[in-house]
Amino acid sequence: MENSLIIALDFASGNEVKHFLKPFTGKQLFVKVGMELFYQEGPSIIQMLKESGHRIFLDLKLHDIPNTVKSAMKGLASLECDLVNVHAAGGKEMMQAAIEGLEAGTGAGRKRPACIAVTQLTSTSEKSMQKEQLIPVSLQESVLHYAALTKEAGLDGVVCSAWEAVSIREKLGSDFYTITPGIRMETDQVGDQKRVATPEFARKAGVTSIVVGRSITRSADPLKSYEKWMEVWKGVE
Numbered sequence: 001m002e003n004s005l006i007i008a009l010d011f012a013s014g015n016e017v018k019h020f021l022k023p024f025t026g027k028q029l030f031v032k033v034g035m036e037l038f039y040q041e042g043p044s045i046i047q048m049l050k051e052s053g054h055r056i057f058l059d060l061k062l063h064d065i066p067n068t069v070k071s072a073m074k075g076l077a078s079l080e081c082d083l084v085n086v087h088a089a090g091g092k093e094m095m096q097a098a099i100e101g102l103e104a105g106t107g108a109g110r111k112r113p114a115c116i117a118v119t120q121l122t123s124t125s126e127k128s129m130q131k132e133q134l135i136p137v138s139l140q141e142s143v144l145h146y147a148a149l150t151k152e153a154g155l156d157g158v159v160c161s162a163w164e165a166v167s168i169r170e171k172l173g174s175d176f177y178t179i180t181p182g183i184r185m186e187t188d189q190v191g192d193q194k195r196v197a198t199p200e201f202a203r204k205a206g207v208t209s210i211v212v213g214r215s216i217t218r219s220a221d222p223l224k225s226y227e228k229w230m231e232v233w234k235g236v237e
């Protein structure tokens, strides 16, 4: 899990994914399948990516009553992805149920997929969190609170922005994963993200791994762009 650059395959179909991955033939990537792709293609897209040897983060952000999340996770475990996630806002009981489901659905002798919880989406600003979710604390506090709850529930880490990673590591230890989207080079379009950081900043903050989508997937030359990203991500200390 450590030091990975996870490519968000936010595409509408398996064919678009195949087209995108063509120049990467022979490379073993860490890719993320989110709801856009999974809702269109279902489990077959996971199969296809696994056959090419890629590691997979199945990002479906489960958020429902504990019983439903447990059953859904039991089914998802059979896809044998490396990483799955839930929303921490679903609560401790829901997160515990997610782990129970994953354990129940993981075959004997296998390791369950790692499971992390989204704290506050990187598209959420402190202002909108306070105004729309009526959470009367700072964004850092809210993220730290969710991270602590996630650890108590027995999950492996959180999704957060790189801006919160240092406090999470200080409070919960560096074994607890901090997976950070909202990563942009200085010259990239920010789009709908609010809490953005450069790969250099993320590296210095000691995040476990970064998630990069549009900066690579929408670039004119995705392979060249990926290689440039890897150089920056791996190169700075």
Ligand SMILES: O=C(O)c1cc(=O)[nH]c(=O)n1[C@@H]1O[C@H](COP(=O)(O)O)[C@@H](O)[C@H]1O
Pocket: 008, 010, 034, 059, 061, 085, 118, 120, 121, 122, 123, 159, 160, 181, 182, 183, 191, 193, 211, 212, 213, 214, 215
């Ligand atoms: O769980 C996620 O992966 C996620 C959580 C979060 O807080 N923010 C966030 O952007 N993501 C995902 O990370 C990816 C970011 O993509 P780009 O903004 O295009 O780099 C998207 O696939 C989002 O669904």
